[in-house]
Amino acid sequence: MGRPSLEVADVFHQHGPAWRAAQRSHLSLGQLKVMSAIEQCRSAALGGHVLRCGGCGTDQVSYNSCRNRHCPKCQSAAAQRWLQARQVDLLPVDYYHVVFTLPASVADLAYQNKAALYGLLFDLAAEVLQTIAADPKHLGAKIGATLVLHTWGSALTHHPHVHGIVPGGGLAADGKTWVACRPGFFLPVRVLSRLFRRRFLEELWRLHAGGKLRFFGERATLAEARAFKAWLVPLRKVEWVVYAKRPFAGPQAVLAYLSRYTHRVAISNSRLLAMDARGVTFRWKDYRAKGRTRHKAMTLEPAEFIRRFLLHVLPTGLHRIRHYGLLANGCRKASLALARALLQAALEPVAPDSDAAASAPPTATFICRYCGSPMGIVQIFTRGMAIRAPPPPRPPR
Known part of the structure; x- marks a missing residue:
């Protein structure tokens, strides 16, 4: 796959210095690190x-990647590694997709x-x-769940929600x-929402x-207890959005969905x-519209585009993928083994354990x-180290 004609890094390269100067006292260290990582990703600087x-x-x-979790160029490989590890956790049952969303006023406080x-x-x-499942x-059962945090809407606005x-x-x-x-029904969304x-x-x-x-x-006025208590009152009367989709069409559909959402x-x-x-x-995508009119184009000033992108920089150490219940890290292996035994389903090995597979040549990491x-790798150069010579021109076919 060729390099896209335009990248987020190009916006940062061209307009980032002016943005940093204008917002010098308002940018966090985490936001500055994300900008620097994206600008240097897959360049000689790394x-x-x-x-x-x-x-x-x-x-x-081939230049090294920054591996920053906010970089658009570094998430594909990370998603594939994560999916390979999660593939063995799938059970032969229907899987459901549930979304929990914060109201706009609470989302402002969350930022x-x-x-x-x-x-x-x-x-x-x-x-x-x-609680509702139990x-x-x-x-009337103990369930497991994998939750993924997204903090954005399609227009890059701040819209925190978790996909389960x-x-x-x-x-x-x-x-x-x-x-x-x-069949076709997991839990009542109104009960979940309330x-x-x-x-x-x-x-x-x-x-x-x-x-x-x-x-x-x-x-700032909400720091006072009485004002905060009054602010909470209308939030008890509005509906909080909890959305449940139809079940996935088999385990492979679950993996395909996860590959699009986990490392987005x-x-x-x-x-x-x-x-x-x-x-x-x-x-x-405008979700309020219907049909083909949902897909639109938006133009933002470079400063506004950078501001919206940096809204979604996560705090250091915050995990955006978490597992609960039967899928919690501390008991996942034992819980899944018990579930498969009760479902009378044996775990299929991830890779065939045969003499033919053992004698097969390893798959090449890099392909011409x-x-x-x-x-094969013939030279490794570190940060700031010059390459001996430019690569030769493309050979004739």
Whole structure:
């Protein structure tokens, strides 16, 4: 796949210095690190290596990636590695997709308290799923869930929500049977929504009482307890959006979905259309519209584009993919083994363990783009180290 004609790094290269100067006192260290990493990704600044094709002899320079989790160019390989590790965790049951979204006013508060409220969003979404699933009136089972945090809307606005991937069933209270949900129906979304709203507002009040929330700008007055209590009142009356989609069409569909969502960043390079005198133009999806009119183009001034992109820089150490219940890291292996035994499903090995597979040659890491032969590393250069010579021109076909 060739390099996109326009990348987020190009916007940062051209307009980043002016943006840094204008916002010098407002940018966090994390945002500055993300900008620097994206600008240097796959460039000589990070070093790299020279590859040589064993077939046609072509040399190719390959630069190192920044591996920053906000970089649009570094997430594909990370997603593939994560999916290979998760493939063995799939059960032969229907999987459901549930989304928990924060209202706009709470989302504004979450931006000023990212670590506290993003973590709260994770934990309460998982708690609500497990509480309702454990209720005998609904499912009466202990379930597992994988939650993925997204903080953006299609137009790069701040829109925090978690996507949950949940097996359609769980272990009974005695751990001796597998309890499956009704075909095509997991849990009632209205019940999930009401409990999610109540628990989140309870925890918000607890954090405020403990002095663990910060307020800036228009929200500064909420630091006073009476004002914060009055601010919570209308939030108890509006509907909080919890959305449940139809079950996936088998385990492979789950993996395909996860590959698109687990390591997604605020905007991919493929969505960028142009950067000119008008600003940066990109594709976005208007979910309020219907049919083909959903897909639109938006143009933002470069400063506004950079501002919106940096809205979604996560605090250092915050995990954006988390596992709960049966899929929690501490008990996943034992829980899945028990679930498969109850479902009478044996775990298929990830790779065939046979003499033929053992004697098969390893797959080449680098492949020549011209003849398809394996390429080997002939030189490694570190940061700031000059390459001995430019690669030769492309050989004739």
